[in-house]
Amino acid sequence: MERKTFAIRNKEVKIPLLQGGMGVGISLGGLAGAVAKEGAVGVISAAQPGYREPDFYQNPVEANKRAMRSELKKAREIAPDGIIGFNIMVAMNYYEDYVREAVNAGADLIVSGAGLPADLPAYVKGSDVAIAPIVSTEKSAKVILKYWDRKYKRTADLLVIEGPLAGGHLGFHIKQLEEFTPSVYDEEVKKILQVVKTYEEKYDHKIPVILAGGIRNHEDYVHAMNLGVDGIQVASRFVTTVECDADERYKMAYVQAKEEDIEIVKSPVGMPGRAIHNKLMDKVASGIRVPAIKCLNCIHTCNPATTPYCITDALIHAAKGELDDALLFCGGKAYEADHIGTVKEVIDSFRFFED
Numbered sequence: 554m555e556r557k558t559f560a561i562r563n564k565e566v567k568i569p570l571l572q573g574g575m576g577v578g579i580s581l582g583g584l585a586g587a588v589a590k591e592g593a594v595g596v597i598s599a600a601q602p603g604y605r606e607p608d609f610y611q612n613p614v615e616a617n618k619r620a621m622r623s624e625l626k627k628a629r630e631i632a633p634d635g636i637i638g639f640n641i642m643v644a645m646n647y648y649e650d651y652v653r654e655a656v657n658a659g660a661d662l663i664v665s666g667a668g669l670p671a672d673l674p675a676y677v678k679g680s681d682v683a684i685a686p687i688v689s690t691e692k693s694a695k696v697i698l699k700y701w702d703r704k705y706k707r708t709a710d711l712l713v714i715e716g717p718l719a720g721g722h723l724g725f726h727i728k729q730l731e732e733f734t735p736s737v738y739d740e741e742v743k744k745i746l747q748v749v750k751t752y753e754e755k756y757d758h759k760i761p762v763i764l765a766g767g768i769r770n771h772e773d774y775v776h777a778m779n780l781g782v783d784g785i786q787v788a789s790r791f792v793t794t795v796e797c798d799a800d801e802r803y804k805m806a807y808v809q810a811k812e813e814d815i816e817i818v819k820s821p822v823g824m825p826g827r828a829i830h831n832k833l834m835d836k837v838a839s840g841i842r843v844p845a846i847k848c849l850n851c852i853h854t855c856n857p858a859t860t861p862y863c864i865t866d867a868l869i870h871a872a873k874g875e876l877d878d879a880l881l882f883c884g885g886k887a888y889e890a891d892h893i894g895t896v897k898e899v900i901d902s903f904r905f906f907e908d
């Protein structure tokens with residue numbers, strides 16, 4: 554395959570891969586740094602990164618901002634010349650504070666999904682940080698690019714398309730998940746590329762488009778590039794690496810998962826998610842409510858009085874390897890994992906630039 558790379562605001566990305574942000578505590582400075590060191594783009598999740606800080610339950614926002622700084626510093630120490638960004642979910646309360654913290658800390662890039670990052674351009678104004686919305690449909694691509702164009706007279710520096718096989722929260726209704734078979738979704742990707750093209754022409758600069766969701770090997774990569782995108786975003790494959798910031802037991806849950814263990818779950822965020830079936834999901838299915846350790850007011854779509862479980866608690870249990878009480882987010886093909894390797898091994902396995 555022709556040597557095709559892309560640039561993020563004049564910074565050339567050597568390996569056309571973004572590591573997908575994974576919260577809570579799955580992609581922190583360790584994983585993001587290791588990926589950036591290989592020449593791809595490392596992404597730290599800004600979803601409750603401060604969960605290990607001593608004052609997390611008293612002062613969550615401050616603890617998270619402190620952890621964002623220390624995780625970025627850690628990643629930069631691992632990859633001094635690497636490209637490193639944050640994934641900041643729009644559904645989070647204090648979204649603007651976290652974006653401003655990422656800018657002040659010196660991130661290269663902010664990737665935002667779980668909602669459309671309507672006012673992200675305002676929050677990064679005056680800085681050099683690149684911004685990338687995550688979209689899943691032609692409609693959402695049109696809405697966000699049109700809004701940024703009209704209100705902020707600017708466009709995206711990069712655009713991530715997250716397809717139906719992604720892990721974590723999904724940008725689709727349940728019905729769309731059924732309708733978007735792989736070939737139907739390929740057509741949607743092409744339509745999104747057309748939308749992006751109009752803004753590339755208007756702003757006279759390239760907007761690299763990155764495809765995510767179930768991309769695990771060289772063939773998946775070639776398929777994505779043949780659709781016309783500029784690179785891939787990969788998340789689940791990095792969970793089963795020694796450098797991943799999660800507990801070993803979480804990584805092993807991927808290795809042990811079978812295809813039938815992976816299911817679509819309802820999340821308090823109000824979007825469907827994909828996860829490995831476990832005892833927490835059994836409890837929720839049988840109508841048992843699991844009260845929060847302490848509501849941190851983390852997500853604006855969550856009603857603490859009615860939510861079946863607390864997403865922050867469940868994701869922290871996952872990062873700590875407390876599997877029975879965890880929400881074990883994973884991509885649709887995570888069951889293919891058969892061992893724990895290294896970040897370098899994962900990146901090499903894609904055989905970028907080979908036919």
Ligand SMILES: Cc1cc2nc3c(=O)[nH]c(=O)nc-3n(C[C@H](O)[C@H](O)[C@H](O)COP(=O)(O)O)c2cc1C
Binds near residue numbers: 579598882
């Ligand atoms: C454990 C896990 C946590 C995730 N957390 C986030 C997140 O916090 N924010 C986000 O935008 N996407 C999140 N995602 C989605 C990934 O960034 C990525 O786009 C997607 O999983 C790609 O598919 P793959 O896992 O099959 O490679 C998460 C995915 C996983 C597997």
